[in-house]
Amino acid sequence: MEEINNVEVVPCTESDYLKPFRVHYNQVSSVSVLIFNTTSHCFILVKQFRPAVYMSEWERIKTQTPQSTEKAEKEAAEAPAQEGQATSEDDSSSQWPPASVGVTYELCAGLVDKPQLSLEEIARQEVLEECGYDVPVSKLKRITSYRSGVGVTGSKQTMFYAEVSDDNCVGAGGGEPCEGELIEVVKVPLHEAMTFAYNERIPKTMGVIFSFIWFHNNMSPKYKISTNV
Amino acid sequence: MEEINNVEVVPCTESDYLKPFRVHYNQVSSVSVLIFNTTSHCFILVKQFRPAVYMSEWERIKTQTPQSTEKAEKEAAEAPAQEGQATSEDDSSSQWPPASVGVTYELCAGLVDKPQLSLEEIARQEVLEECGYDVPVSKLKRITSYRSGVGVTGSKQTMFYAEVSDDNCVGAGGGEPCEGELIEVVKVPLHEAMTFAYNERIPKTMGVIFSFIWFHNNMSPKYKISTNV
Numbered sequence: 001m002e003e004i005n006n007v008e009v010v011p012c013t014e015s016d017y018l019k020p021f022r023v024h025y026n027q028v029s030s031v032s033v034l035i036f037n038t039t040s041h042c043f044i045l046v047k048q049f050r051p052a053v054y055m056s057e058w059e060r061i062k063t064q065t066p067q068s069t070e071k072a073e074k075e076a077a078e079a080p081a082q083e084g085q086a087t088s089e090d091d092s093s094s095q096w097p098p099a100s101v102g103v104t105y106e107l108c109a110g111l112v113d114k115p116q117l118s119l120e121e122i123a124r125q126e127v128l129e130e131c132g133y134d135v136p137v138s139k140l141k142r143i144t145s146y147r148s149g150v151g152v153t154g155s156k157q158t159m160f161y162a163e164v165s166d167d168n169c170v171g172a173g174g175g176e177p178c179e180g181e182l183i184e185v186v187k188v189p190l191h192e193a194m195t196f197a198y199n200e201r202i203p204k205t206m207g208v209i210f211s212f213i214w215f216h217n218n219m220s221p222k223y224k225i226s227t228n229v
Numbered sequence: 230m231e232e233i234n235n236v237e238v239v240p241c242t243e244s245d246y247l248k249p250f251r252v253h254y255n256q257v258s259s260v261s262v263l264i265f266n267t268t269s270h271c272f273i274l275v276k277q278f279r280p281a282v283y284m285s286e287w288e289r290i291k292t293q294t295p296q297s298t299e300k301a302e303k304e305a306a307e308a309p310a311q312e313g314q315a316t317s318e319d320d321s322s323s324q325w326p327p328a329s330v331g332v333t334y335e336l337c338a339g340l341v342d343k344p345q346l347s348l349e350e351i352a353r354q355e356v357l358e359e360c361g362y363d364v365p366v367s368k369l370k371r372i373t374s375y376r377s378g379v380g381v382t383g384s385k386q387t388m389f390y391a392e393v394s395d396d397n398c399v400g401a402g403g404g405e406p407c408e409g410e411l412i413e414v415v416k417v418p419l420h421e422a423m424t425f426a427y428n429e430r431i432p433k434t435m436g437v438i439f440s441f442i443w444f445h446n447n448m449s450p451k452y453k454i455s456t457n458v
Contacts, residue, residue, distance in 0.1 A: 028288050052383030053376055059257050060385075063344070102383075104376050115292070144427055146435045147282055147333050149378045154281030154331075156289075157435075198373055206375045206386075210439040217442065 029156040031123040032109035034143065034211035035131060039166040041223065042187035043215075044131050045105050045208060046173075049182060053203070054102025061097055105186065105204040107159070107211060123160045131185050132173035133164040143214055159211060161219075190223065258385040260352045261338035263372070263440035264360060268395040270452065271416035272444075273360050274334050274437060275402075278411060282432070283331025290326055334415065334433040336388070336440060352389045360414050361402035362393040372443055388440060390448075419452065 035044035110126035112119065120137045127133050145158040175183035188196050196202060197212040264273035339355035341348065349366045356362050372388040404412040417425050425431060426441040 028285060028292075048379075050376075050379045050383055052381055053379055054383070056257060056383040056385065063257075104379055106379065144438060145429050146438060147279075147432055148435065149381060150277075150279045150282055150333055150335065150434060152281055152378060152381050154279055154283070154285040156285065200374045203376055205379060206377065206435050206439055209373060209375055210435055210442070213439070213442055213446065217446065 029112040029119075029158065030109060030148075031112060031119050031126065031158050031160060032107040032207050032211075033123050033127055033140070033160045033162050034107055034215065035127060035133065035162050035164055036190075036215065036219070037164050037166065037187070038223075040187065041190045043190065043193060043212065044108070044133070044164070045186050045188060046108055046130050046175075047103055047105055047184040047186050049099060049102050050104050051102065053104055054097075054099070057097055057101040061101075103203065105202060105208055107205070107207045109207070119158050120160070123158075123162070127162055127164075128171070128173075130173050130175050130183050132171035133162075133168045134170045135162050135164050135168050139163060143211065157207075159207065161211070161215070190220075258341040258348075258387065259338060259377075260341060260348050260355065260387050260389060261336040261436050261440075262352050262356055262369070262389045262391050263336055263444065264356060264362065264391050264393055265419075265444065265448070266393050266395065266416070267452075269416065270419045272419065272422060272441065273337070273362070273393070274415050274417060275337050275359050275404075276332055276334055276413040276415050278328060278331050279333050280331065282333055283326075283328070286326055286330040290330075332432065334431060334437055336434070336436045338436070348387050349389070352387075352391070356391055356393075357400070357402075359402050359404050359412050361400035362391075362397045363399045364391050364393050364397050368392060372440065386436075388436065390440070390444070419449075 036042075037044055108126050108130045110122060110130075112122055114122060117125075118137075120140045120142075123140055124135060124137050127135055139162055141161045143159040143161050145156055148155055148157045173183065173185045193212045194216060197204075197209045265271075266273055337355050337359045339351060339359075341351055343351060346354075347366075349369045349371075352369050353364060353366050356364055368391055370390045372390050374385055374387040377384055377386045402412065402414045422441045423445060426433075426438045
């Protein structure tokens with residue numbers, strides 16, 4: 001790696017893999033939060049419709065052979081996460097897959113778009129807006145940070161852990177409709193967490209999988225829970 | 230989530246967060262591989278210069294106050310991963326940060342761009358091209374799959390585990406220069422893996438962190454190694 005010394009940013013004129021495009025916003029960094037409710041012993045996740053995931057599935061389905069499409073549709077119909085499945089009367093299902101294929105389970109998360117706030121303060125706001133829990137900044141524990149989307153955004157993500165109780169629940173969450181967020185708050189019981197993490201039929205981000213395992217390794221003894229890996 | 234039923238793809242005309250842009254390629258899915266060398270008891274990672282990470286750091290640094298920039302530069306100079314650091318004689322360092330800020334540690338990985346090959350076969354090819362190990366497809370163990378870049382690409386990623394030995398090493402790796410890949414193969418000893426995973430000074434993807442912990446939980450007993458979390 002030592003040979004890379006003089007870096008300049010020049011127009012991207014030719015590449016077999018990335019075609020030039022302009023991104024009109026800066027996604028410098030983001031935060032995500034693993035929320036554990038100590039009253040109900042549940043993890044609090046958000047379930048979101050993601051247009052990019054939907055388009056990715058649409059691309060995949062339309063390039064598949066009829067046999068594999070059938071298999072994928074059968075799998076989708078059986079998957080516990082696939083609610084809102086189009087019925088057989090829905091003519092559009094032959095053109096567009098059901099919205100459910102674009103739904104993913106994710107950690108509560110948000111962009112770092114307020115320079116005057118600390119990462120912890122931004123994480124606190126996201127927990128309140130998306131999940132309805134009012135948790136003091138002091139209860140946010142930093143888990144780690146990493147690079148995400150190294151091929152596209154390269155942004156730095158910082159992950160936190162927040163313990164909440166039913167007493168901290170002050171609203172329904174669901175995000176800010178004016179910001180285009182349509183979020184469903186879902187609970188995953190602690191004793192189901194590891195099965196959930198490794199169930200590939202449940203569409204989720206790596207942040208969910210990693211953070212459940214982090215909890216299993218670092219927090220489970222505190223809650224005297226035996227979870228099967 | 231049940232209320233999302235009729236999904237149509239229409240032009241994106243207004244959003245506070247995403248401004249419309251056109252992406253001229255499909256990144257439907259990708260594979261990544263945690264490689265463990267059973268001869269040297271090391272993980273095999275790749276270290277790559279990532280323009281997106283570089284630009285993200287450049288954005289971050291230019292919006293920082295002089296004090297925090299100084300701090301970041303001091304940290305970068307001290308970080309073990311920051312090789313190729315610009316020297317003080319390099320006048321361009323005031324404008325552009327050193328290339329090292331765009332370098333990340335990642336799992337061996339690649340796009341699923343050959344429809345006639347299975348995911349395992351594509352993973353096998355990446356291990357050979359990027360890391361120089363010729364490993365039979367039968368040695369590739371599926372760890373799990375997940376969604377990545379849910380806000381941008383939404384692609385499905387499948388992660389594999391491959392055990393190799395020095396006998397499987399048939400080349401230097403380094404990727405395909407004609408595909409624009411400039412990859413350095415690096416080894417992380419097993420006994421340092423958990424420290425590496427949680428060292429935030431070492432820029433890396435979540436795939437590295439997760440897979441090291443997966444190994445710790447699932448494979449370490451086999452190698453009779455005590456690793457500290």
